[in-house]
Amino acid sequence: MFYDQAKIFVKAGDGGSGIVSFRREKYVPMGGPDGGDGGRGGSIIFQADEGLRTLVDFRYRRHYKGDRGQHGQGKNMHGRGAENFTLRVPVGTVVKDEESGEILADLTKHGQSEIVAKGGRGGRGNARFMSNTNKAPTIAEKGEPGQEKCLILELKLLADVGLVGFPNVGKSTLISRVSSAKPKIADYHFTTLVPNLGMVNIDETGFVMADIPGLIEGAHSGAGLGHEFLRHVERTRVLVHVLDISGSEDRDPVEDFVKINKELNLYSQTLATRPMLVAANKTDLSGAEGNLAKLRETIGGSYEIFPISAVTGEGVEKLLHRIAEILPGAVPLEFTAALDEHRIVRPEENQRFSVERDQNGIFIVKGKEVEKHAAMSYLDTEDGLRRFQKILKTMGIDDALIKKGIKEKDKVLIGHLELEWSEGI
Structure with missing residues (x-):
C-alpha cells in the first residue's frame, strides 16, 4: 500500500x-x-x-x-x-x-x-x-x-514526467508499456488509486515517469480525492496529458483537455507554465480519426499532439523521444514555492503575559516567558523561591493579579505550576 x-x-x-x-x-x-x-x-x-x-x-x-x-x-x-x-x-x-x-x-x-x-x-x-x-x-x-x-x-512524488488525465484514459497501460511498473489495469474508473512510478530508458538516457490517479472536474477543491492526487503533479517537470481520443465513453476529448487543464491551473498557477505534451491515446479504436482532427484544429497551435495506442505501442516511441528531448531544458524543480511564502511570521506582542480568571476562581497567567521561568525554577529552596517571586514582581505579574482582585489563598496557575497567593509576598 x-x-x-x-x-x-x-x-x-x-x-x-x-x-x-x-x-x-x-x-x-x-x-x-x-x-x-x-x-x-x-x-x-x-x-x-x-x-x-x-x-x-x-x-x-x-x-x-x-x-x-x-x-x-x-x-x-x-x-x-x-x-x-x-x-x-x-x-x-x-x-x-x-x-x-x-x-x-x-x-x-x-x-x-x-x-x-x-x-x-x-x-x-x-x-x-x-x-x-x-x-x-x-x-x-x-x-x-x-x-x-x-x-x-x-x-x-519527485518525478521527471507526470501522466495526467481523466480516469480510464490509458495512463496505467502507457506506463506499464514503457517501464517495468506493473499497475493494476482494468476497464473501470479509478482502477488506479495511488501513484505509480516507472523508470523509462530511451536514447541512452533515463527518466522517472509517474502515473497520477485520474482527476475529475472539481479536483482542485478536493472532489474525488483531488488534493490527494494533485499534490503529486506539483513535483513533475514535464506533464503528459493523456486523452481518450476515441471518445469511447461518450466524452469529448477536447472538452476533457480543457477541463483537466482548468483544474491544474486552479490548483496551482505554476502548473500553467509547466511544459505539456498531449498523448492522444486509443487511436486503435473507431472514432479516433475524427476526434483527432478536431483536437488538432482546436489546440494544435499551442500544444504538440502525439497520436498513440498504449495497447499496441503505436506512436509511443515517438512520444518518448520527444520527452527525452525537452527534459534537459525543463527547469529543475526543488520547491513548489519558496518556504518563506508558507512560513507564518507573527509580530512580537507588546503584552508579555496575560492574566485571566476561570469559572472556578483560579487565576491563570499565560505567556511564553513566564511559563518558561515557572518550568525551570526550583521552588524547594528559600533562594529559589525568592528568585522566582522577584521575577514575577519585576515582570509586573504581581500588580496585574492585584488589579484582577486576587485575595489571600487564591490559586494561581502558571503553565503546570500551581501556586497559592499570600498577601505581602
Missing part, C-alpha cells in the same frame, strides 16, 4: 537540570558553589532518504520523543547533551505544523535535513548564580522543556 500522508506527535528532549553543590575538601570548611549545568535535550530532526518510497512507517508509530540532557553534577561537571533523534523520510516529504499550518521542512534532496522541534537548554547550576552579595547561592534551574508539536507529513 502507498502511504503519502501521516500525522504524528513529536516531543524534543528536555534539558538536564542544574545542581546545587558546594566544594567539600579537607581543610576547606566553607567551599564555594560548584554545581554544574545540565546538558541540552535532543532535538527532533527529519532527514530525506532516497531509499524510502512511502510514509508507511509512520502509520504504525505515531509518537516520537527525544532524550533529555544529563543533569549537572558537583565539581563544576556539566551534564552531557543528548543525541538528536533523526527520523528518515522519503525525498519529497513536506513537514507541516498542524496547529499553524506552517511548513517546517520541504525535503527535496537526499541527505537534506531540518530540525522541526528543538531540544530544551540545560538548566544552570548554582555556580552560575554566585555574586558579590550571595557567595553561597542555593539556586539552580531545571532543564528547559523541549518543543512538542503535532505534525502533518505529506509526500509529494
Whole structure:
C-alpha cells in the first residue's frame, strides 16, 4: 500500500537540570558553589532518504520523543547533551505544523535535513548564580522543556514526467508499456488509486515517469480525492496529458483537455507554465480519426499532439523521444514555492503575559516567558523561591493579579505550576 500522508506527535528532549553543590575538601570548611549545568535535550530532526518510497512507517508509530540532557553534577561537571533523534523520510516529504499550518521542512534532496522541534537548554547550576552579595547561592534551574508539536507529513512524488488525465484514459497501460511498473489495469474508473512510478530508458538516457490517479472536474477543491492526487503533479517537470481520443465513453476529448487543464491551473498557477505534451491515446479504436482532427484544429497551435495506442505501442516511441528531448531544458524543480511564502511570521506582542480568571476562581497567567521561568525554577529552596517571586514582581505579574482582585489563598496557575497567593509576598 502507498502511504503519502501521516500525522504524528513529536516531543524534543528536555534539558538536564542544574545542581546545587558546594566544594567539600579537607581543610576547606566553607567551599564555594560548584554545581554544574545540565546538558541540552535532543532535538527532533527529519532527514530525506532516497531509499524510502512511502510514509508507511509512520502509520504504525505515531509518537516520537527525544532524550533529555544529563543533569549537572558537583565539581563544576556539566551534564552531557543528548543525541538528536533523526527520523528518515522519503525525498519529497513536506513537514507541516498542524496547529499553524506552517511548513517546517520541504525535503527535496537526499541527505537534506531540518530540525522541526528543538531540544530544551540545560538548566544552570548554582555556580552560575554566585555574586558579590550571595557567595553561597542555593539556586539552580531545571532543564528547559523541549518543543512538542503535532505534525502533518505529506509526500509529494519527485518525478521527471507526470501522466495526467481523466480516469480510464490509458495512463496505467502507457506506463506499464514503457517501464517495468506493473499497475493494476482494468476497464473501470479509478482502477488506479495511488501513484505509480516507472523508470523509462530511451536514447541512452533515463527518466522517472509517474502515473497520477485520474482527476475529475472539481479536483482542485478536493472532489474525488483531488488534493490527494494533485499534490503529486506539483513535483513533475514535464506533464503528459493523456486523452481518450476515441471518445469511447461518450466524452469529448477536447472538452476533457480543457477541463483537466482548468483544474491544474486552479490548483496551482505554476502548473500553467509547466511544459505539456498531449498523448492522444486509443487511436486503435473507431472514432479516433475524427476526434483527432478536431483536437488538432482546436489546440494544435499551442500544444504538440502525439497520436498513440498504449495497447499496441503505436506512436509511443515517438512520444518518448520527444520527452527525452525537452527534459534537459525543463527547469529543475526543488520547491513548489519558496518556504518563506508558507512560513507564518507573527509580530512580537507588546503584552508579555496575560492574566485571566476561570469559572472556578483560579487565576491563570499565560505567556511564553513566564511559563518558561515557572518550568525551570526550583521552588524547594528559600533562594529559589525568592528568585522566582522577584521575577514575577519585576515582570509586573504581581500588580496585574492585584488589579484582577486576587485575595489571600487564591490559586494561581502558571503553565503546570500551581501556586497559592499570600498577601505581602
